[in-house]
Amino acid sequence: MINPFLNDERKAFHDSVAKFLEAEIWPHVDDWDEAGDYPQEVNEKICQLGVFGFNIPEQYGGLGFDDAHMRKASAVEMGRSSAGGVMASVGSRSIMLKPLTELATDEIKNRVLPELLSGRKGGALGITEPGGGSDVARMKTTARRDGDEWVLNGQKMFITGGMQASYFVIGARTGGDDPKNSGMHGISLFFVEADTPGFSRTPIERKMGWWASDTATLYFDECRIPASHIMGEENKGFFAIMDNFNYERFMMAAQMCGMSMRLFDECVAYAQTRETFGETLISHQVIRHKLADMSARIDAMDAYLNQVAEIMNTDKRPVAEISKLKFYCSTNLEWIASAAMQIFGGAGYLRGNAVERIYREVKVQAIGGGSEEIMRDLAMKQMGL
Ligand SMILES: Cc1cc2nc3c(=O)[nH]c(=O)nc-3n(C[C@H](O)[C@H](O)[C@H](O)COP(=O)(O)OP(=O)(O)OC[C@H]3O[C@@H](n4cnc5c(N)ncnc54)[C@H](O)[C@@H]3O)c2cc1C
Known part of the structure; x- marks a missing residue:
């Protein structure tokens, strides 16, 4: 392309x-x-x-x-x-x-x-909670002001890098009982260090994919941090979280394009050497068509990414486009990963190859950082529909 x-x-x-x-x-x-x-x-x-x-x-x-x-x-x-x-x-x-x-x-x-x-120290972002990740506005972790300190209580779940991180950015509810500060209007962001008393964490193991990554549950039990560790204006954190998501989603979309490219290359290499019925796999029209479909989808993802990147470079926040880009890439990756597994046949079902690994890592891309359903909803809202 x-x-x-x-x-x-x-x-x-x-x-x-x-x-x-x-x-x-x-x-x-x-x-x-x-x-x-x-x-x-x-x-x-x-x-x-x-x-x-x-x-x-x-x-x-x-x-x-x-x-x-x-x-x-x-x-x-x-x-x-x-x-x-x-x-x-x-x-x-x-x-x-x-x-x-x-x-x-x-x-x-x-x-x-x-x-x-x-890279000397690790960092992580804690937004999702055991009670839910899609509905950020309803997070339950609280931060209350006590003199020169904020006191955090609650839990965060699915936090990537959470076991090795020294530093965290954490979303917490500061709106209290004031109805004017309910939902999205009562959330703030905080900087928390891993050695703070009242902070602890446990690993989440036995994941479907991303085996080499650490994923953690974080616990805040009367965790006291200096007042200066609030980040940005009190009760305005929701908007910073949403703004931040745009970059995460764009990067995930690009990553999915790269995963799809790798799947395509692996399939071509395999289909050129594997023989069935006296011919290489790539000679069979059904396989050729699958590869052609994969390639067309990858080209479309790549072109879409370039377009959105160009808009982002003008300092605009193309939220609708980024939302559509993310679910466009995840639905295509899902299709391509499934086709790649099929082309590999039984060999794809064995561990120790990129096709099997990427197949296991499709769903975290389709759910993490804003699921396909939430991305579709957000795109429609942003388009005024
Ligand atoms: C491996 C991994 C790593 C992660 N890393 C991080 C991290 O570093 N930091 C962090 O904060 N979070 C992280 N997450 C959390 C991730 O962002 C959430 O899993 C995601 O936002 C979805 O939240 P949930 O899992 O609570 O699903 P829920 O919000 O409970 O939703 C469940 C399902 O219902 C659907 N759904 C929800 N509401 C609606 C609706 N209104 N209409 C239609 N369908 C709906 C969702 O799309 C989803 O399919 C990670 C998750 C995973 C799996």
């Missing part, structure tokens, strides 16, 4: 990410997945690529500029690596960096951002 927005700088960035991941991650994905973990140094190596530094000033270790096309390129490559679990854990910092950079105090930013961006 021709990318009309590609230039030398973007191509060089894309190539450097691809080269690193192909050399340093691809050979280990199966082993790390089976082990349910990966070496800590991987965090630092991936962070050194600069993939999380967009729109963060250089003084904190960021890139000092933004470019949605480069963001897309890095996420596509992360998807193509088929190392969903590793990328989720390393990338968990990326979904808390925007609110941290825009809303935290200078003291927190100076101390924490360089550690997160260098």
Whole structure:
């Protein structure tokens, strides 16, 4: 596919990410997945690529500029690596960096951002609760003001990177009983450090996919943090959460495009060598048509991503487009992953290959960061319908 927005700088960035991941991650994905973990140094190596530094000033270790096309390129490559679990854990910092950079105090930013961006320390975002994730406005974790402190009580669930993170951005209800501050109008964001008394966490194991990632339940029991750790205006956190979701969803969509590209490449390679009925699989018209359909869907995802990236680069928030992009990519990935498994036949059912692994990781993309149903609803609302 021709990318009309590609230039030398973007191509060089894309190539450097691809080269690193192909050399340093691809050979280990199966082993790390089976082990349910990966070496800590991987965090630092991936962070050194600069993939999380967009729109963060250089003084904190960021890139000092933004470019949605480069963001897309890095996420596509992360998807193509088929190392969903590793990328989720390393990338968990990326979904808390925007609110941290825009809303935290200078003291927190100076101390924490360089550690997160260098990969020395991990970060995570805690929005979802045991009672639900789609309806963010009804979160139940509370924060009450007590003198110079905020006191947090409640639980967060499904928190990616939550066991290894040192720093968290947490959503909590601050609206109290005041009806004017109910629902979305009574939520604030807080910066919480892992060693704070009253904070604890336990791992969520036995997941369908993302085996190499850590996923945690977080507990806040009279957890006291300094008053200055509120991020942004009190009771205005919901809007910051929604704004932040746009970037997470865009990156997930790009990752899904990369996962689909990998599935296609794996299928072509397999179909060119596997023989049935005296011919290679790729000679059979049914298989050829499946591959053609896969390729067309990937081209459409890629073109859609480029279009949305271009709009994002003008500083606009194309919320409807990002919502549609996310479910467009997840429904296509679901189709492509299923077709790929079918092309692999029994071989795809065995562990230790990208096709099987990606098939297990489809649903977290279709549900996490805003499910397909919620994305469709949001798109309709944003279109005024
Ligand atoms: C592996 C993993 C990692 C995650 N990482 C993080 C993280 O780092 N931080 C974080 O905060 N969260 C994280 N999440 C949570 C994720 O964002 C939520 O799972 C997601 O938002 C859906 O919330 P839920 O699971 O509570 O489903 P629910 O909100 O209970 O919804 C259940 C189902 O009902 C559907 N549904 C809900 N409301 C409607 C409606 N009005 N109309 C039609 N259908 C509806 C949903 O689409 C979904 O299919 C993670 C989840 C997973 C599985």
